[in-house]
Every structure is written in C-alpha cells, then in structure tokens.
Amino acid sequence: MNETIELMMRHRSVRKFKPDPVSEEQLAAIVAAGQMASSSSNVQAYSVIAVTDQEQKAKLAELAGGQAYVNECPVFLVWCADLYRLKDAAARHLPEKESYADSTENFMVATIDAALASQNAALAAESLGFGIVYIGGIRTRIEEVATLLQLPDGVYPVYGMCIGVADQETGIRPRLPxxxxxxxxxxxxxxxxxxxxxxxxxxxxxxxxxxxxxxxTPWSELMAKRLTEPARMQVRAFLERRGFLKR
Amino acid sequence: MNETIELMMRHRSVRKFKPDPVSEEQLAAIVAAGQMASSSSNVQAYSVIAVTDQEQKAKLAELAGGQAYVNECPVFLVWCADLYRLKDAAARHLPEKESYADSTENFMVATIDAALASQNAALAAESLGFGIVYIGGIRTRIEEVATLLQLPDGVYPVYGMCIGVADQETGIRPRLPxxxxxxxxxxxxxxxxxxxxxxxxxxxxxxxxxxxxxxxTPWSELMAKRLTEPARMQVRAFLERRGFLKR
Structure with a gap:
C-alpha cells in the first residue's frame, strides 16, 4: 500500500500518555494539516482550543466524566463547531438581513467542518509519532465545558482529543466487515x-x-443497550440556547 | 515533514475527471481505510453507497444541482449517517425498551462517524493518486436522494464524494490564518x-x-451573503421524518 494508508490501518485509541510535550511547532503543523481538509463552500466553520494549562485540563478531565488521560496528555484539543466568525461577518456587512445561523443545515455544516479538520489533525499527529483519542465525554456536561472555555454564542464543543506520546501498547480493534x-x-x-x-x-x-x-458480549447486544439508554439528552436545549438548531 | 502531512498540504478539490476507473480493490482499500477512523463507542454509525451505475449517477448529478462532475467521475460515494444497524440490534435484543435513536446526541454521533470515516477515505483515495471533491449539494433535494438510494429509516445522506483521476490542475486555496x-x-x-x-x-x-x-470579494463579505440566505431549510423536516433529531 503506501505510508498514509498504512498509518490509518495502524490506528488505535491511546488512553495512557508519557509526559513528553507536543511542541508549539508540532501543534501548529497538526492544526495546519487539519485546516487543509475540505470545508463546505470554504466557510471553515470550526475552531480548536489547545488546552495545556494544567488547571484547565484537570477541570475538563472532571467534566468529561473523570477521564484521567484528559489530564495526563500534554495537549488536550477541544474541537468546536464555530459560526462566530460568520455571524460577525453578517452583522458587519449585512446588518439589515436576517441570519440563518440557527438552521439545521448550518449546524451540520459547522459540525462536519470541525469533524473533517479534526480527522486530518488526528492523522497528522499520528504521522508525527503521537497517539490520540477522541473524547465525546465532554458533551455530557457540555454547558459547563462551553463556559469554562469562554465559547461565545454560535460556537459549541463537538468533542475533545488527547494528543501525546503513547505509554501503552493496545491492539487494533476489528471493524465491521x-x-x-x-x-x-x-x-x-x-x-x-x-x-x-x-x-x-x-x-x-x-x-x-x-x-x-x-x-x-456480541457487538449487536452492546449496541442494543447503548441505543436504549438515554444519553446526553440535555445537548439539544444547550445547542438551542447557543443559537443552533432552531429550525 | 512526512508523506502524510505533505499529502494533506497538497489537497485541493477536483471537479474534472478522466474516465479511468477506480478498481474494486482500490475502492475496498479506500473504504477499509475509512473504517479505521475513530468511532464513538465503536458504534460505526455510517454507511457508504458507491454509485457506479451510469443512470443512478446521472440522476444524482441532477439532484445535486446539475453538477457535471458527479456524473463524470467513475465512482460517486454517498456517505450516510446510519442508525439502521443499531435500531435493528435494539429491536432484536431489547424489544421492550424505548430507543433513543431520535435524540440530538445520536444524530451527532452518526453524522460525526460518517465524517471521520469519509475524511480518512478521502485521504486514502488521494494517497492512491486520485482526486476528490465533497458534494454537499445532495442535501438540497435530500428526500429524493434518500428515495433514489433506497435508504431505510434511520439513515440519511450526509454528502457525496466524487473520486477519480484528476483531469485538471487547480491551485491550493489559502486557508484562514x-x-x-x-x-x-x-x-x-x-x-x-x-x-x-x-x-x-x-x-x-x-x-x-x-x-x-x-x-x-473579501471572504467575510462572501460569508455574510451565505449566512443571510436561507439554504436547505427543508433538511430539518426530512430528518425528523426519517427518525432523527426529534428531541
């Protein structure tokens, strides 16, 4: 095959990290690679918050449900769907016009933009020898996470991502055929x-x-349990309060 | 840097394709690489429809707003958020329990799973020498696309993706600083x-x-226009009809 596909095929989530830092140059390269992902009509409707401050990271680890690796990784990235820049542009250039930032379509565009950029960044980090894990757990107490990170209206935290040097060897989880x-x-x-x-x-x-x-337990039994448990039901009201998904 | 990051930094959308095919082996390698992306609690809540049938492709090109390259590319992938397998698992294993497939959280999980897999697949295709372009345009007539592709309840088309050998040289579009x-x-x-x-x-x-x-026109002016134009406002009602985003 080739180096890129081989890198993908070796992917596994890492949940134990060495204290070795991710340098500012490496972080810049990782995020710049993220930026090169496609974006719907070039809106680039995402932001990423690199959390290195120890106190801030400890709080996020707790808000994510007490996941120690959020605290232990040298950089915790919070990927955000971000319509703030677009809303500002509309308010400046077309103040008399109604904004559709609150549409389901724009919620999707911003969420997908964040996801595509983050996956490029994840692979870029792995290509530099780091391990990563996505942290959906930050949506459990999403309002507190948004407040802690001082997110303005039109911005919401989609998920976090730990980056660091792996301190464990884990197997590669088989995928669906x-x-x-x-x-x-x-x-x-x-x-x-x-x-x-x-x-x-x-x-x-x-x-x-x-x-x-x-x-x-077979996968389909685990999935049945998962789908029949109410999870993060407060996300919807939070998103609406922040200006998303109103129509 | 390295091969993977260099590949990302060279990315540009391709909208003109040579007739050269993507082989079944190449397609399998591309989708398998997509499958290696992270997935929320391993739900793998996405599917991809590889459209090669000429008539089917021509219809999709029209539904996407008359984009000729959808018709011209040898393979048009439609990336779908897919809760069908999970709903089936819940109905089989826990028929007495209520399903939360219709929550905003599960809509996000499925949409993000599709996005992460598709971005891996996009890079895998590019690493094999193909060009790609994401086609959000299929959401404009989303109900007709879903009907054409025979998508069951719990599955919706997030976007399309043309894959093929590039027949144009385009510049790399600068990103936000x-x-x-x-x-x-x-x-x-x-x-x-x-x-x-x-x-x-x-x-x-x-x-x-x-x-x-x-x-x-400066970017912020284009964005102001974009945000103040109603776009794909019918997506919400469609998603609710298909069992998404009800709470």
Missing part, C-alpha cells in the same frame, strides 16, 4: 445485517481474548 | 476576528489572480 458498511448503487439492508451477524462472532472472540474470558 | 482557528486554553474572539481581517486581504488577492481581476 466491509460488506456491512459498503453498499453498491443503493442501500442493501440484508447485506448490512449479514455483516452484523459475522461481526458479532468476531467481536465476541476479540473481547474474550482481550479480557481473558471475562467479557464476551 | 492559524490564529483565526487555533486558540489557547480558552476562546479568543479578538484574535479570531483579527485573523479574518488578514484573510480578507489574502482572499481578495487570491480571487483577483484566479479570475483575472473579475472577482475580488
């Missing part, structure tokens, strides 16, 4: 569910091996 | 707006040069 996610010309429900059946076998084996026989 | 998107420890509104001012100069120059003096 290709046929479960890749369809040809139209959606194939039977094929995707067949893929899930196969994956249930794979994941049961994988979990059993990884936990020395202690856990062996 | 780093200080506009990278903040330290908390959000810095003054700094980000300063970055916009600088970028207005950069983009005016870039546009002037690219259009031989015909256009020279």
């Amino acid at each position: 290709l046929k479960a996610v890749l369809h040809h010309n139209h959606y194939q429900p039977a094929q995707t569910l067949e893929g899930v059946q196969e994956y249930d076998v794979t994941t049961t084996e994988y979990l059993k091996e990884r936990t020395h026989g202690e856990r062996a | 780093l200080k506009a998107v990278l903040h330290h420890n908390h959000y810095q509104p003054a700094q980000t707006l300063e970055g916009v001012q600088e970028y207005d100069v950069t983009t005016t120059e870039y546009l002037k040069e690219r259009t031989h003096g015909e256009r020279a």
Whole structure:
C-alpha cells in the first residue's frame, strides 16, 4: 500500500500518555494539516482550543466524566463547531438581513467542518509519532465545558482529543466487515445485517481474548443497550440556547 | 515533514475527471481505510453507497444541482449517517425498551462517524493518486436522494464524494490564518476576528489572480451573503421524518 494508508490501518485509541510535550511547532503543523481538509463552500466553520494549562485540563478531565488521560496528555484539543466568525461577518456587512445561523443545515455544516479538520489533525499527529483519542465525554456536561472555555454564542464543543506520546501498547480493534458498511448503487439492508451477524462472532472472540474470558458480549447486544439508554439528552436545549438548531 | 502531512498540504478539490476507473480493490482499500477512523463507542454509525451505475449517477448529478462532475467521475460515494444497524440490534435484543435513536446526541454521533470515516477515505483515495471533491449539494433535494438510494429509516445522506483521476490542475486555496482557528486554553474572539481581517486581504488577492481581476470579494463579505440566505431549510423536516433529531 503506501505510508498514509498504512498509518490509518495502524490506528488505535491511546488512553495512557508519557509526559513528553507536543511542541508549539508540532501543534501548529497538526492544526495546519487539519485546516487543509475540505470545508463546505470554504466557510471553515470550526475552531480548536489547545488546552495545556494544567488547571484547565484537570477541570475538563472532571467534566468529561473523570477521564484521567484528559489530564495526563500534554495537549488536550477541544474541537468546536464555530459560526462566530460568520455571524460577525453578517452583522458587519449585512446588518439589515436576517441570519440563518440557527438552521439545521448550518449546524451540520459547522459540525462536519470541525469533524473533517479534526480527522486530518488526528492523522497528522499520528504521522508525527503521537497517539490520540477522541473524547465525546465532554458533551455530557457540555454547558459547563462551553463556559469554562469562554465559547461565545454560535460556537459549541463537538468533542475533545488527547494528543501525546503513547505509554501503552493496545491492539487494533476489528471493524465491521466491509460488506456491512459498503453498499453498491443503493442501500442493501440484508447485506448490512449479514455483516452484523459475522461481526458479532468476531467481536465476541476479540473481547474474550482481550479480557481473558471475562467479557464476551456480541457487538449487536452492546449496541442494543447503548441505543436504549438515554444519553446526553440535555445537548439539544444547550445547542438551542447557543443559537443552533432552531429550525 | 512526512508523506502524510505533505499529502494533506497538497489537497485541493477536483471537479474534472478522466474516465479511468477506480478498481474494486482500490475502492475496498479506500473504504477499509475509512473504517479505521475513530468511532464513538465503536458504534460505526455510517454507511457508504458507491454509485457506479451510469443512470443512478446521472440522476444524482441532477439532484445535486446539475453538477457535471458527479456524473463524470467513475465512482460517486454517498456517505450516510446510519442508525439502521443499531435500531435493528435494539429491536432484536431489547424489544421492550424505548430507543433513543431520535435524540440530538445520536444524530451527532452518526453524522460525526460518517465524517471521520469519509475524511480518512478521502485521504486514502488521494494517497492512491486520485482526486476528490465533497458534494454537499445532495442535501438540497435530500428526500429524493434518500428515495433514489433506497435508504431505510434511520439513515440519511450526509454528502457525496466524487473520486477519480484528476483531469485538471487547480491551485491550493489559502486557508484562514492559524490564529483565526487555533486558540489557547480558552476562546479568543479578538484574535479570531483579527485573523479574518488578514484573510480578507489574502482572499481578495487570491480571487483577483484566479479570475483575472473579475472577482475580488473579501471572504467575510462572501460569508455574510451565505449566512443571510436561507439554504436547505427543508433538511430539518426530512430528518425528523426519517427518525432523527426529534428531541
């Protein structure tokens, strides 16, 4: 294959970090690589907050549900969907016109822009020898995270990302078989569910091996539990308060 | 730097393709690389539809607003947020329990999962020598796209992506200066707006040069126009009909 695809195929989340720093130059290179991802009509509707301040990181670790690695990694990035610059531009150039920053479409554009940039940045960090892990946990207490980071209206924290030198060796988690996610010309429900059946076998084996026989729940059972538990139900009201998703 | 970061820094959207095919092996490698991106709690809540059928592609090109390159590229990928597998798992394993597939949190999880996988896939395709362009335009007539692709409830098309051998040489579009998107420890509104001012100069120059003096609108003016125009306002009702974003 090639270096880039090989890098992707080696990806696993890292949750234990050495204290070695990420230099300001490395951080700049990582974020600049993130910026090169595509953006809807070049709106670049995202920002990233690099948290290195120890106190700030400790608070975020707690807000994310007590995840120690958020505190231990040298840089914790908070990827934000950001319509602040666009709202400012509209207010300056077209103050008499109504803004559609609160539409579902613009919520999606900003969220996706943040996601594409962050994935480039994740790979850039890995290509420089660092390990990373995405932290969706910051959405659990999203309002407190937004306040702590002083996010203005039109900006919300999508997720965090720990970056640092890995201090653990973990296995690569098997993915769904290709046929479960890749369809040809139209959606194939039977094929995707067949893929899930196969994956249930794979994941049961994988979990059993990884936990020395202690856990062996097939993936679809874990997913059933996950989908039937209310999670982060306060996110919607928070987003609306910050000017998102109103129509 | 390294091969991966260099690849990212060379990215530009390609809108003219040679007829050369993307082989089934290359497509599989591209999607498999996409699958290696992080996924929230391993839900892998996305699917991708590879459209190669000429008639299907022609219809999508029209639904995307008459973008010829959607028709001309050898493979058009439609990246979908997909809760179908999870809903099926919940219905099988926990039929008595309420599902939260319709929460804003799960909408975000599925959308972000699709975005992270697609960006890996985009880079994988570029590393193999192909060019790509994201097509948000499929959201303009999103219901018709979903019907054409036979998407079940719990699945929606986030965007398309043309892949193929580039038949044009285009410049690399300058991004916002780093200080506009990278903040330290908390959000810095003054700094980000300063970055916009600088970028207005950069983009005016870039546009002037690219259009031989015909256009020279600063970025913030383009953004003001964009934000004050209603766009894809029907997306919300469509998503709710398909079981998303109800609470």
